[in-house]
Amino acid sequence: NAGVTQTPKFQVLKTGQSMTLQCAQDMNHNSMYWYRQDPGMGLRLIYYSASEGTTDKGEVPNGYNVSRLNKREFSLRLESAAPSQTSVYFCASSKDPAKQPQHFGDGTRLSIL
Amino acid sequence: GENVEQHPSTLSVQEGDSAVIKCTYSDSASNYFPWYKQELGKRPQLIIDIRSNVGEKKDQRIAVTLNKTAKHFSLHITETQPEDSAVYFCAASNTGNQFYFGTGTSLTVIP
Numbered sequence: 001n002a003g004v005t006q007t008p009k010f011q012v013l014k015t016g017q018s019m020t021l022q023c024a025q026d027m028n029h030n031s032m033y034w035y036r037q038d039p040g041m042g043l044r045l046i047y048y049s050a051s052e053g054t055t056d057k058g059e060v061p062n063g064y065n066v067s068r069l070n071k072r073e074f075s076l077r078l079e080s081a082a083p084s085q086t087s088v089y090f091c092a093s094s095k096d097p098a099k100q101p102q103h104f105g106d107g108t109r110l111s112i113l
Numbered sequence: 114g115e116n117v118e119q120h121p122s123t124l125s126v127q128e129g130d131s132a133v134i135k136c137t138y139s140d141s142a143s144n145y146f147p148w149y150k151q152e153l154g155k156r157p158q159l160i161i162d163i164r165s166n167v168g169e170k171k172d173q174r175i176a177v178t179l180n181k182t183a184k185h186f187s188l189h190i191t192e193t194q195p196e197d198s199a200v201y202f203c204a205a206s207n208t209g210n211q212f213y214f215g216t217g218t219s220l221t222v223i224p
């Protein structure tokens with residue numbers, strides 16, 4: 001039982017490049033989330049998916065797109081990376097967010113030069 | 114939307130003393146309040162949670178209290194140990210599928 005798995009763990013991009021961050025959970029959770037974490041700003045929600053086939057914007061969605069590929073997988077795409085997107089990205093999942101906590105992946109450390 | 118404020122941003126205590134971290138929230142519909150601990154370079158991990166129908170919950174040295182009327186909840190750590198040093202986040206959630214996080218408290222326990 002791996003929980004929430006994120007790939008890659010580290011990535012360096014040049015401005016303007018694109019990339020996709022992958023996330024998979026094996027806990028049969030309905031809801032999945034993407035956050036970014038910057039120093040002193042806590043966790044900010046980028047996008048979330050309440051169930052397979054649905055996605056919604058969070059607090060900071062600009063510059064990102066997501067895909068809920070199936071119940072297990074939720075990917076985050078940066079189409080044209082900018083230095084302001086340098087951050088640590090966490091994927092999380094929850095069975096029932098009104099009653100149960102989120103489980104987080106180990107994070108992806110992304111640097112954009 | 115919901116707004117969660119967390120205080121203090123940093124906290125230093127002597128080993129064995131107690132630590133208290135406070136959070137306030139704005140949306141009276143919020144009904145679930147988890148607390149996470151994040152060690153340097155690691156993922157946030159749940160340490161305790163409380164639902165709106167409960168006023169207090171304890172788990173060994175950790176307790177959480179909730180005041181729905183005042184819209185605030187607090188984390189209490191007693192008999193602190195050096196391994197309690199970490200960043201702690203509070204969060205609030207309602208039926209809207211979103212969690213709203215505080216900005217974190219960096220706790221240092223001085224041996």
